[in-house]
Amino acid sequence: MKASVKGLAIVTLAVLVAGCEPGGSNNSSGSTYEISGEVTTVTLTGRGGNVTLTASDSGSVRVIEDLRYSDSEPETSHNVTGSTLNLVDNGCGNDNCYVNYEIELPRRTMVKIQTDGGDITGRGLGADTTVTTAGGDIDLQYANSADLVDVTSAGGNVMIKVPSGPYDVDASTDGGERAVSVQAVAGSVHKIRARSGGGDVTVAS
Numbered sequence: 001m002k003a004s005v006k007g008l009a010i011v012t013l014a015v016l017v018a019g020c021e022p023g024g025s026n027n028s029s030g031s032t033y034e035i036s037g038e039v040t041t042v043t044l045t046g047r048g049g050n051v052t053l054t055a056s057d058s059g060s061v062r063v064i065e066d067l068r069y070s071d072s073e074p075e076t077s078h079n080v081t082g083s084t085l086n087l088v089d090n091g092c093g094n095d096n097c098y099v100n101y102e103i104e105l106p107r108r109t110m111v112k113i114q115t116d117g118g119d120i121t122g123r124g125l126g127a128d129t130t131v132t133t134a135g136g137d138i139d140l141q142y143a144n145s146a147d148l149v150d151v152t153s154a155g156g157n158v159m160i161k162v163p164s165g166p167y168d169v170d171a172s173t174d175g176g177e178r179a180v181s182v183q184a185v186a187g188s189v190h191k192i193r194a195r196s197g198g199g200d201v202t203v204a205s
Contacts, residue, residue: 028068033078035061040083042105046115047074047089048098050136053122055107055143061085062104070096107143119156137199150193157199160192164205167192176200 039061044051049068067074072092076099079086089099098118105111107126117135126144129151137156140149145163152158157176166185171178175198182192182205194201 026068026070027073028066029073030064030066032062032064035063035080035085037080038083039080039085039105039109041110041112042085042087042103043112044087044101044103044115045089046087046099046101046113046118047091048095048115048117049089049100050118051100051113051115051120052102053111053120053125053140054102054104055109055122055124055126056104058104058106061106061109063087064102066100066102068098068100070094072097074099120151145190147189148191148193150191152193152195153197153199155198156196158194158196158201160194160203162190162192162203162205165190167203169203170194171201171203172196173201174198178202179204181205 065076069092074092074097075090077088077090107124110128113120113131115133119136120131120133120138122140125140125142128146128148129140131138131151134154135156136153138151138153139159141161142163145165149160162182166183166188168186168188168191169180169182169184171180171194173196176196177200179202182203192203194203
């Protein structure tokens, strides 16, 4: 079944909140949309905003974009190719803008995220996840064991929480503390790769 986009609400607000946002990004606007039909993978290419993933037994994907900017509103795009939803923050031509994403998705949906900064948070996940951020924290919790959790932060903390069971774990940090409390079994079908360039790395169940 071909996926389609349904606009639940398109909200355009120019709200001045002087002095509240970093980098002078004082204005905000946003949009919300739902993807009907089958989506097996969500990809996101972001710049500096936070990303929140909430997985459940629902059958559709719902996205909330929270745009923050100083002068020009950042441009975003979303499209479905096959069964993959692609989300992109195209920026605004300068550094005074970013987009926060809230994504509700079915538990078995795979996720691939690459962002220049911002925190990545996930709850109730249950499928393969690849996350790379240039500076934010990564905090992912899984309701079901995924075959692959592969996450990297250039400088933030990394927290992975998974159900009990054996995992093939490769966890490392260049500057923080490393803590692994899951059952580590080399060659397990469930693989966790967690790395940070400067923060703490924790893998727990």
